[in-house]
Amino acid sequence: MGQGGSVPRRDGRTRAELRDGVKEGVLASIRHDVERRGGRTGRLLLASGAIGIAGATGAILLISGHPFEHHPPWHVAVFSTVWTGLLVVFAALVLLRVRTPALPLWRAAAIAIVGLGIAGACSALCPDPHFLTWWLATPAGASLAGAAGTELSALCFGLSSSVFFGGASALLLLSKSGDSALESLLHAAFLFVLLAPGVVLQSVGTSFGIAVGWLAGTAAGAYLGVLAASRVRARLARS
Secondary structure, three states, X not given: OOOHHHOEOOOOOEHHHHHHHHHHHHHHHHHHHHHHHHHHHHHHHHHHHHHHHHHHHHHHHHOOOOOOOOOOOHHHHHHHHHHHHHHHHHHHHHHXXXXXXXXXXXXXXXXXXXXXXXXXXXXXXXXXXXXXXXXXXXXXXXXXXXXXXHHHHHHHHHHHHHHHHHHHHHHHHOOOOOOOHHHXXXXXXXXXXXXXXXXXXXXXXXXXHHHHHHHXXXXXXXXXXXXXXXXXXXXXXXX
């Protein structure tokens, strides 16, 4: 009797030839899928690069009216580079729908990008290119500064503004049932990362306490805004 691998079948092929044929078919299918997905991934990464550059350019243009006389010449270049890098990464997360088994990284990045866009739109409407100066000239900002100090007034400004940015962007992009507290923290952290360069840039020339207060308020406000939006989403889903 011949060996099992060399017994011819009715179509004239041996079992070994059939196994080789199946193997080649599977490998060819995998290669085709990798090539197709690789091309799509490449296009999406190029798109994320374009979005990052455009977004960073827009952010710098928005604050171009800010008085930079007290800034070293390299400040704008460094902050624009940081913004570009962050936006490229965040756009890639969104376009590639990147997530872990527990956390939707792409949604957090999308909320952050939209929140930065809302912040940019509000900044364009601000009558003073130095946003904190405008806030301290308002009745609310001036009253807080007189009663509790400029640091607390800056914290309240960061808190109130980022509550709006985070809440508005999260309402647009959260899942219909809302997200968990951990997911809300992730969304807020991503939004804070995108807002922080602008806060730091505009804090140059102020005191350390004002910069820390503004950043702390921005971080807390981003979380409270996203968390409130998540609760609203969850309540709407139950109704």
